[in-house]
Amino acid sequence: MAERIVVDPVTRIEGHLRIEAEVKDGKIVDAWSSSTMVRGLENVVKGRDPRDVWAFVQRTCGVCTTAHALTSVRAVEDALRIVIPPNADLVRNIMAAALYMHDHVVHFYHLHALDWVDVVSALKADPNQTSKLAQSISSWPKSSPGYFSDIQKRLTRFVESGQLGIFANGYWGHPQMKLPPEANLMAVAHYLEALEWQKEIVKVHTIFGGKNPHPNYLVGGMACAISEDHIGGLNAERLAYVGRLLEEGKQFVEQVYVPDLLAIASFYKDWGAIGKGFGNYMSYGEFPVNGYNGKEFKYQQGVILNRDLSKVYDVNHRNEDIQEFINNSWYNYSDGDDKGKHPWKGETNIKYSGPKPPYKHLNINEKYSFIKTPRWRGKPMEVGPLARILVNYARGDKETQEQVNAVLSYLDVPIDAMFSTLGRTAARALCAKQAAGWGIEFYNRLMENIKNGDTRMASSEMRDPDKWPKEAKGVGFMEAPRGALAHWIVIKDKKVANYQQVVPSTWNASPRDPKGQRSAYESTLLDTPVADEKLPLEIIRTIHSFDPCIACSVHLYDEHGKHITGVNTVSVCTV
């Protein structure tokens, strides 16, 4: 009989995620992924002004803090047929590029690195050798022996103090920790540098949106008026500030993040064969080149099945291709729990039926999660950086192909190694690098537009509800840092009648569907070796490779506590 181990809480993520896994002969033979928290945001936005909804649903996630706001304004603009000015598209793109950089860097160093980097081992490093290592992989200036020596002293004193804080009970000395002490010391130094750096790149959001986390968006464009002559607007000083931030962000990604990723990955090539999963990938597309309503996107949309890169299917958000199931989720459908529903017709009637807390295990033979199970034409999909890199690769995008091939050749591994925990982690770094370059490209176009006299930033024409149709439906999508994200909205009589969010972690973290097919987390954990069943290091390596973001929810109650059918929503976002 296999033993079922539990990891709860899965830390270094956003939200509340629980993994249960059966281990037999040192390998995972089955796994269950569960979200144990629900808030019901889609129900909260029902009946509200569609122009306000972006702010409510932005609070789905404070880590990918712009993603839900952008997706929401796109959904409302789609429903009301609003075309925003080109400058607003460019500003949104620049903000999305800054988000990619911030999010992927923070994920790599602060949420994922401690699965691969042994902080305690760094105490044994030779600072001179660490310096040589750093200088051999990058021209980043902070690389002297003295610099690494200071970091090491600081770390030594920290450990000697006896209070390990966030490093307490980490997996130090675990047999799966493979980096030499010098690489560990370099990574610890960059962990601290990245913590400083991340505060800077978000200032792009502060300038355009007033604050970060949770900058402001606007249905119809953006609120940051361009004004060359007034201190209140986007003037030359503000725009120059953005330009500098983007340049510095790009430098950090290219000179620190990408070289570190490659250096660390070269010690963990065996993870190119672990965490493979079912091999279906979906990307919605992002970074519209000529407006969101245009056809050209930097990341193209598409679906890949069974790791076959010779064929890419188109995504359609408006037909029945995408459906959500709740056969294993703590909800009911009015016409039976075994059917799928397209989000425009979605329901979310929450009904917790799990074990009574406190509990040791979930009832895996019954419903076991607050996350619904989305499917594309009935198939499970993996979404995220790996999916969008593979879709671009398969679509023949030259830039992506060159970058992927460069990584494969550096690591000396075949393309098959991309379908793995290692590939997922490497793809994320490539996305940060691409976004860094595109951010500057969009910035230059914004400057060019202003120079040419186009200072429009918002269209106010359709902000007047009296001009809206009596009923309208819309969908907004974004290729968020964590993957395919879409919101579906139904507007009736100037109010939100239904709102559904299907977020990246809904795709990846969901429970099994009616056919028993596993979603991405559960599928990729199969066959993972586990050295010590008491320490879940290998499990969190693969789960973290998805960058989980699990604050989600659903369900409908009316004010008297009765279940309502026919409306509703769900969402999962995860860090």
Place this chain on the structure above:
Amino acid sequence: MAVTSKRETYLESILKMGYTRRDFMKFATYMAAYMGLENSAVGQIAHALEKTPRLPVIWEHYQECTCCSESFIRSDHPIVADIILDKISLDYTETLMAAAGEQAEAAKHDTMKKYHGEYILCVEGSIPLGDDGNYCCIAGKTAIEQFKEAAEGAKAIIAWGSCASNGCVQSAKPNPTDATPIHKLVSDKPLIRVPGCPPIGEVMAGVIVHVVAFGRLPELDGAKRPKAFYAKRVHDSCYRRAYYDAGLFVESFDDENAKKGYCLYKVGCKGPMTYNACGTIKWNNGVSFPIQSGHGCFGCSEDNFWDNGPIYERLTAVPGFGIEHTADSIGKAVTGAIAVGIGAHAIASTIKSKLKKSEN
């Protein structure tokens, strides 16, 4: 083991880290400024930090979006990141800690035992009471159980952000999970509310530093908020205030008046009824704040702000005008009472300025 005696003081730890005493004084000055204290308090803060050992902190996450943790790590003064992340001993936070699962829970319980009565409990997120608390479970226990356990031995509790302070978005109507703020669930502990969605990073750092420096909570207003940061309305520190007083308003986004940076009151700005430091400290090391970037304040640090009317609808009932009020002197009663408020004042201002113009 005499743990307490082993813990080093801030000054010791900073000097060890390679900072100078001068850096240390600079930091104390920053913090005094952010806390709105007189210069004379700098020495007091420095003195307190010199003598104060590291403080264990448990940071719990319930119904939240993690924006508070994200804001906290944005705090921008060089030494603050080092001190706050290294020098409080952040023994449990799901967002950053290395350990997961049983090892994570063990780290928390070690601290709860070893530092019983000494640690600070930070709470990010509301707690759902609906369906016996089943809507949020961590490690197989409900959030309310986890909270009770952690609160029992806490020296004080900090409710970070609007979720923990007022329930925030999940408690907006119809509050599907009966999401409940922390102060309604505990009455026998010193508690501070730091509202905002999220609070400003430097405000969070300021509160923490005050607690570690003085071993007690900063001075609070009647709503348990730190007076230094929540005593004034955004309206009273807004650099666009002069346009409000002159009756010059943005009529719709991106219009000519928006380009001129006029007041955003008519497109829904809730600055006149929002108590926060956005206009003074601003965001992300003072780079901007919502109004400066062209969008009205929507009052994210106020109780029930999600249900205080549509975001883009102008306020019809606002506290008095002109005078610099504090939260306590105006109080909640006024929010609903003075209906004349802005409208009348704005009209008067407009007339005044028009008269002036015609005189010219």
